[in-house]
Structures are given as structure tokens and as C-alpha cells.
Amino acid sequence: MKMTVIGTGYLGAVHAACMAELGHDVLGVDVDPDKIAALADGRAPFFEPGLPELLERNTGNGRLSFTTSLAEAAAHGSVHFICVGTPQVTGSYAADLRYVDAVVEGLVCHLTAPALLVGKSTVPVGTTARLTELVNRLAPAGMPIEVAWNPEFLSEGYAVQDTLTPDRLVIGVTSAEAETVLREIYAQQIAADTPFICTDPATAELVKVTANAFLATKISFINAISEVCDAAGADVVPLGKAIGYDPRIGPLFLRAGVGFGGGCLPKDIRAFMARADELGVPEALTFLRQVDDINIRARQRTVERAAELLDGSLLGRRVTVLGAAFKPNSDDVRDSPALEVAAALQLRGAAVRVHDPQAVANARPVYPTLGYEEDLQTALQRAELLVQVTDWADYRELDPVKVRALVDSPLVLDARNTLDAAAWRAAGWTFAALGRPDNEPELVRRGRPVLPRVTGALDSTWEEGLEPDDLKLPEHREAV
Numbered sequence: 001m002k003m004t005v006i007g008t009g010y011l012g013a014v015h016a017a018c019m020a021e022l023g024h025d026v027l028g029v030d031v032d033p034d035k036i037a038a039l040a041d042g043r044a045p046f047f048e049p050g051l052p053e054l055l056e057r058n059t060g061n062g063r064l065s066f067t068t069s070l071a072e073a074a075a076h077g078s079v080h081f082i083c084v085g086t087p088q089v090t091g092s093y094a095a096d097l098r099y100v101d102a103v104v105e106g107l108v109c110h111l112t113a114p115a116l117l118v119g120k121s122t123v124p125v126g127t128t129a130r131l132t133e134l135v136n137r138l139a140p141a142g143m144p145i146e147v148a149w150n151p152e153f154l155s156e157g158y159a160v161q162d163t164l165t166p167d168r169l170v171i172g173v174t175s176a177e178a179e180t181v182l183r184e185i186y187a188q189q190i191a192a193d194t195p196f197i198c199t200d201p202a203t204a205e206l207v208k209v210t211a212n213a214f215l216a217t218k219i220s221f222i223n224a225i226s227e228v229c230d231a232a233g234a235d236v237v238p239l240g241k242a243i244g245y246d247p248r249i250g251p252l253f254l255r256a257g258v259g260f261g262g263g264c265l266p267k268d269i270r271a272f273m274a275r276a277d278e279l280g281v282p283e284a285l286t287f288l289r290q291v292d293d294i295n296i297r298a299r300q301r302t303v304e305r306a307a308e309l310l311d312g313s314l315l316g317r318r319v320t321v322l323g324a325a326f327k328p329n330s331d332d333v334r335d336s337p338a339l340e341v342a343a344a345l346q347l348r349g350a351a352v353r354v355h356d357p358q359a360v361a362n363a364r365p366v367y368p369t370l371g372y373e374e375d376l377q378t379a380l381q382r383a384e385l386l387v388q389v390t391d392w393a394d395y396r397e398l399d400p401v402k403v404r405a406l407v408d409s410p411l412v413l414d415a416r417n418t419l420d421a422a423a424w425r426a427a428g429w430t431f432a433a434l435g436r437p438d439n440e441p442e443l444v445r446r447g448r449p450v451l452p453r454v455t456g457a458l459d460s461t462w463e464e465g466l467e468p469d470d471l472k473l474p475e476h477r478e479a480v
Helices: 010-021 033-040 051-060 070-076 098-108 127-138 159-164 176-185 187-191 201-232 236-244 265-278 287-309 337-347 360-366 376-380 400-404 421-426
Strands: 002-006 025-029 064-067 079-082 115-119 145-149 169-172 196-199 318-322 351-355 371-373 385-388 411-414 430-433
Touching: 002 010, 002 070, 010 025, 010 051, 010 064, 010 079, 010 159, 025 070, 033 051, 033 064, 051 064, 051 159, 070 098, 079 098, 098 115, 098 127, 115 127, 115 176, 127 145, 127 201, 145 176, 145 201, 169 176, 169 201, 176 187, 196 201, 201 236, 201 265, 201 287, 265 287, 287 337, 287 385, 287 411, 287 430, 318 337, 318 376, 337 351, 351 360, 351 376, 360 371, 371 376, 400 421, 421 430
Parallel strands: 002 025, 002 079, 025 064, 079 115, 115 145, 169 196, 318 351, 318 385, 351 371, 385 411, 411 430
Antiparallel strands: 145 169
8 A cells, every 4th residue: 555654753764664564655754854865775863673674675675765745745645644743842741733733734735635644643632633623624625534543552672563563553533434444554463463443533542641651650650669668678679570470460560760761651641631631630640740750759769879879979979870762772862761860960970971882872962961981891990880770781781790890899770670689799799779678688698589589471571661672572562
């Protein structure tokens, strides 16, 4: 099927490449000529595993092309996916829909045949209905143009896999014809027994923000419990594993740490609150304000814990922050907990060096006063404190014995609760983490853990936002 994908950021570039991979004739559209040139040359303008290969293959075979022209897009096909950003409005919690509106206004005036506009961006409930009114005002008289919504559920770092083999497909339509078209587009996934949920547009719009609100709540819940664990001398890691065995709760998103970030969860829960207020039910989502507050407090707790490890003062102390991206397998630094922690440490007087396998180039313009190191070994040298804030496999695989020889002081703060505490302590490190006691319980030191070690599938799903490399079981996948 011939289609366009308008907006070629994380969502749009991946969606365009994956639709071409499924055999469709796809034209990607963006206002940024440099981005379009890179994509047309088969180069991904951001780091996303698997995307470069799809781009190269499908631009090479002619199924995928790119343009900056909405007129060309209107002439290319009858299905147009809208994948532009919906950032938070400055000074408000509400979502900024100017880019979505601009796409509709710019595209409709060029349409000369019936078309289906399919939104994938995360938007406030009621957006489809509002855009339908806009289309009806702008479209040529009698021109049948329908607006539908098909929310995305991809997770950065796993976006290609999430698009080609999604855990569910949700569409919100107002006609049987639109449902038929979308079923044809996703025929391969439907044939592979991917759950296909067809509903009204308002419900489809709510599915995405509701899912994100729930996941954010679960993360902040375990982080709130980690504060209680700190006060009580308990350990949030076995606690989280123990409650995760309850099928009513499940193991995902129960790893306490520095909290969530990125361009999705934070702004989506705030936009959800703003929309509830507009709908006259602000009390319904009041709890999300606490979710947001707990998440921000986790970053502050990380900084305070770092200061405690350095005898209460960060002034002049050399701190290496491991991570700049908001999550591993990505170079995205939007609302990154890692960078916010690094900046806060520097404001407290620390000499901060930041390392990240992919995100240093993107981090520099956001926090230009921080020190950055491209080489991990150089970043580790002479550090007085290591703070792991992004859970890259590179950091989990570090040999604490070898790292001990590089630093000036064997202090490590694991703000993601993913390092092997026993191995680091055995190598002579003072190991700290949020929600965990400073020393291993006596029973654990004697090799008699209070709770059995979790193994197999449960270990592989013990993740916050499906970030690490070892999350491979599709039946446990959730997307953010």
C-alpha cells in the first residue's frame, strides 16, 4: 500500500522504515532538510538499534523515500500517518499540538482524492474529534477525509522490534472503511496473532496516556517504597522481587532507582492531568502529581546520597557520572535523570565527568559546563565517586577489580540498582544504592539469602521501561 509518514523523529523514522520493511511503498516527510537528506541516504539521524539496516535496505530497494514537500506527500498515497512531536507547553502541563495541527492544515489543502489521516502521536483525548472538525473546514467540498488514531507503543532502544512485532495494535476509527484499510496495513502482524483492538478514537487516544500513567505510577510507587526501606534499613531489591511474584502485580517496573525520564512519560502524565482539568475532572488524576513529585525526588535523593558518601560535601570532589541518555540503547537526553543528577552534583561544587556510549554529543549542548569523556577508561581515572545513572550493559559488565586500580577512592553509587553489589563489595568497594542497606545482611554474606535468588524469565523482565539488553521475552514486553 502507498502511504506517507509525516514527522521523522524517533517514532516517524522507525515507523516509516518498518512499514517499508513490511512491503509498503512509503514516503517519509519532514521539515528538516538535513534530517531528510540523511534518511534518504540510508543514515539514521539518531541512535536506534536495527534502524540503519532497515533504512539502507529499503531506500536501496525503492520502497522507502523521503521529502520535505507536503504537496508531494498528498500526491503519493491515500493513507497519511502523523508522527510529529507533542511536547509540553512552556509554562503549562498541557500538550503542545501546534505541530499536529500544522501537518493537518498543510496536508489537507493539497489533497485531491479521498484520504485517511492516521495519528500516531500521543495526544489529549478529544484530539481526533477536533482535527475532524478542522479537516471538514479545510477540505474541498464533498471530499471524504477521515481522521483515525493508532497510538504507538514503542520503546526507544527497542523501537524496531516493537513496531515489527508489537504486543498489541490499537486503532480508533469512525468507519468500517478505515478499519479495513488499517487491517490491510497491519496484515502481517494480525496474521501473527498480534492482538488487534478496534475502538472509537477517544478510547484509542486514552489507551496510550493511560498505559504511561500506570507505568509511571508503578515506577514511582517502588521508589517511594525505597525511601521507606532507607529509613527502616530494609532492601528494596528483594522486596520488589517478592511482590513481583504476585500475578496481580507482576515484576515489570519494580526496580527502584533514580526514576523515569525521556520525552514520553514525564510530559505525558502532565498532559493527562491538564486534560482531566479541562474535562472538569481534575480530582481523578490528582495522584499523578504525587507520581511526578516522587520521580523528581528520586533524582534529588541520588545527589544527597552522593554527598553522604563523600562525607557530606561535594566541593572539589571528583565524581564520574556513568550515563547521559535517559535510558540505555538510546542517545536521547530529553529530561534525562543522568544529566540532571550530573548538573546538580556540579552545582554542589563537584568536578563532574560524564560518560555515555552514545549520548555525549547530544548532552554537550544541553549541559555545556559539564565535563565529558568519550572513553570509559579515561572517565574512570582518578574518580573519587562513581555514580551509575543510566543502565548501559557497558557499566554492568565492568570488572570492579580492574576499575579499582583506576580510581582514587573505591566508592560507587548505583542509582539504577543493576550492578552486582556483592562483586563490587568483594573487590573492596563501598557500594551504595537507593533503598538498599549500606552492608549486605549477615545471612546473605554467609551465602544464605533471606529470599531465593530470582532466575530465568523473572530475572529477564526485572526492568524499568524495558531498558537493559537482557530483556528479550516478548510476552513480558511493555512499551513506553
